[in-house]
Amino acid sequence: MAPINDKATPHNETLVKKLEKMALLIRRNSLIMTTKVSSGHPGGSLSCADILAAIYFHHLRHDPKNPSWTDRDRFIMSKGHASPALYSALAEAGYFLKEELWKFRKIGSMLQGHPDMKKTPGVDASTGTLGQGLSVGVGMSLAFRLNGKSSRVYVLLGDGELNEGQIWEAAMSASHYHIDNLTAIVDYNRQQLSGRTDIVMSLEPLAEKWRSFGWNVIDTDGHQIKQILDSLDEAEKAKGKPTVIIARTNKGKGASILEKSFAAGECKYHGTPLNETDLNKCLEELHE
């Protein structure tokens, strides 16, 4: 079985350009699908679009033609409300037809409000209630190690999600078991549903928290494709401990209406889609 991605490809301009284009598609799809159904979470989908592009279209060993390939890497969208970004990536990768995206959150759709591993090809874990994905990732990592498999596990966490106590239970256990086939990525967009993360529940000093829990920590710009790619490679070099990439991002990245709103301290675009007019304005910005 051959994965679609070759991690050995150098992180050159050609690759970066390709992935930037994928990130753009993820952003466009995410905004369109949420507006179409007047529901869903655009802000946090846009903040993680570059990360998903880097993972799904370069770093992850997977095969959209064979979603149940046992030896594939796993990706867990622990911040399940960013499902529009995940589904966009999966559709662009070829797990299902792009038309499915426009049925997002509608009755009978394979694309549930939050990721569902039984309904959607390519979804590796059912998530939605926050805080559980890292633990599931720990379990998968342990299974691969037991089986002598080289599969790796990637878990995307929200920054607000780090409020959940279970994240730290999982963090403690991952380093206790010396798991090094697990990479967590924090989408550090500094905004959660009801406000700024430093106002709702302070996370800082975040890197020190992870370090004190026994993790290898990489700080990165979550919108610079090359930096993300380098960080994902670097994470694999850490032996005997798990790695977390703290990806600094902006909520609503790429859509000025959302970015301005979040910058002004508003939270409405966390879980409210754009209206048609604003969507069209944003889509005009989201061009190559």
Next chain:
Amino acid sequence: MSERVAATRDVYGETLVELGRTNKDIVVLDADLSPSTKTNLFAKEFPDRFFDVGIAEANLVSVAAGLASAGKVAFASTFTVFAVEKGLNQFKQSVAYPKLNVKLVTTHGGMSVGEDGSSHFCIEDVAIMRAMPNVTVLVPSDGVETRFATRAIAKQSGPFFMRLSRPKTSLIFDDDYGYGGRDFDFEVGKSVPLKDGKDVTIFAMGLMVAESLSAASELAKDGIDAGVVDVHTVKPLDKEAILQAAAHTGALVTAEEHNIYGGLGGAVAEVLVEEAPVPMARVGIMDTYGESGSWKDLFVKYGLTAQNITTAVKKVLKRKSK
């Protein structure tokens, strides 16, 4: 001959070791209670396949889900109250909803935990787990049944919840799962008719099966012929057996070490009221928390004895004759 006794948790631990020897995909997880849940027996023989996540029940359940999703048969154990009530949403989202192959086998269920007191009792577990789609709910009655149940659920894929008990109790079944000259095959979802009766049938789960058999003997002295059914699987419920008993004896009593709401009594009542409304009565904990004490004293104080069952039977028979 010495009395044959066992704690269901002890037998569970032994059976895990037996299963672990033949099925290399079995992994066992615990949350710092392995000496009590007896998963320490598995840990000793298969240290590589045992994970103690510490006192972290949410992580326990979700890590088990991760292992199961990557092909393992994951048994996760701790006390019932902690597993069910601290790992509940994890069990729902990460295990039950995606139908993963996780067996949440919890010990120290019900009130028979005893001296530890109410904080450590769990009298809501069956109601909670029964309300969750995709979950099979088992409550074995003794050590032998626990052995057969553990073997059975290891073979069946999917989410299982099985409640076990702390105390050592007399074995009901012989070593081959026979009782009263009858041989049974353990089958998930199929109740076990331990004793036939003409006047009334008692449906019981867990430690209340033994109490029900004692009650039937007492009732016989008063000329009342009571049947006893061991309901080791509360979900899916053996509807057939309930309807048959309703038709043959015309009156039912349920007995459970569980709150009177939502457990076995509730489940049986749901069947009867829709399909065969015959007089029934429920024996269980009367919607109250417990306290510290020996489990036998607690059973007396909180209405979980053979005596409570005979009283309920006599009451229900009066309604039947009207």
